[in-house]
Amino acid sequence: MRLLRLISAPIAAIYWAITSVRNLLFDLGILTIYEIPGKSICVGNLNVGGSGKSPLTRYLLARLQPDFKVQVLSRGHGRKTKEHIVVQSHHNAKDVGDEALQYFFDQAYEVHVCKRRKDAILSMNRSENCVLLLDDAFQHRYVSAGVNILVSDYNRPFFKDYLMPLGELREGRSGAKRADVIVFTKCPMDISQAAKQSYLEALIPLKTPVFFSHVHYLPLRSIGAHVVENPEHVLLVTGIANPAPLEKHLLNHYTVTHLPFGDHFPYSLQNLQEIHRKFTTFELEKTIIITTEKDLMRLQEKSMKVEMSKYPWYVQPIDISFDREEALIKIIHDYVRKN
DSSP states (O other): OHHHHHHHHHHHHHHHHHHHHHHHHHHTTSSOOEEOOSEEEEEEOSBSSOSSHHHHHHHHHHHHTTTSEEEEEEOOTTOSOOSOEEOOTTOOHHHHOHHHHHHHHTTOSEEEEOSSHHHHHHHSOOOTTEEEEEESOSSOTTEEOSEEEEEEETTSOGGGOOBTTTSSBSSOGGGGGGOSEEEEESOOTTOOHHHHHHHHHHTGGGOOOEEEEEEEEOOOEESSSOOOSSOOEEEEEEOSSOOHHHHHHHHTTSEEEEEEOOTTOOOOHHHHHHHHHHHTTSOGGGEEEEEEHHHHGGGOSHHHHHHHTTSOEEEEOEEEEETTHHHHHHHHHHHHTOO
16 A cells, blocks of 8 residues: 555646646636636536535436526536537437436436537527536536535545545645535435534635535335335446445345446446346345436436346435535525526
8 A cells, every 4th residue: 555655646746736737727817717607506526436416416406497497517427429419308328428318307408418518508598597507517617607516525525535546636625715615425314513513624714615415315216017025135236436325225224235337337238138147146036126316327228128127126216415405505596596
């Protein structure tokens, strides 16, 4: 471990220099920042991997869309295409990415995927009643949103992390100064006031509102007609960055066998058949297959649906809540309703 750190430290120093110079060029106006017209909210992080951006984006979408036309803009991680695409019903995860497809199924007014966010924004019809949600654009400084929400996993907070490859930060901790709101995700349900206070004290210099959120696991939803009464064993199939919290939750109720794939893994029919061969090695009357909502977006092709219909597949829906939810909603509503 010590040798690895010695090797990684010079690389991290070079990476810090590059990202620092890049941010300085934006701060000095040498690299141009496009101020997004109308109302816009960016949800992003400083680190690589899953920190809870998508659940927070879906949370905001659900609470804004009754009163606003919510447009969502994502890079479209995991897609095989490169051009700007407005998501339609015929698209799949290979076309637009799993997260964008999820926002489309969440009934967003419009969902766009584009690497160059400015190009997509310029093509949108931004009416007075529209709110734009930018998913994972905190480091994409060529555009500037009206409100920037920085998301950080409570279990690996950015203020204790290091730049890659020493740690998982994509830029230095000082990047947090661009945030208008900081949300720590995946907090323990029984988080103590003392634990919260230690985080708040670490962030005093930023003078930024801080919130703590929790994941709620909702009742399982059967994907097909195969339903197992009172299952005892779960074959868990995941292709997300951090499946550990879900596995821990399921272990409270079942015996779990976990088949982990890489983040945004592009499932194929062959992968499904291999999963089902594994499933048949268990006691079938007491075993079910569970996956995540995000993984389900990558299992929507017709041949996959046919294959899955033969087995008891379930999806684990989630929701999030906050310690001071009214205060967070007030910040968002004050902004989007401001003339």
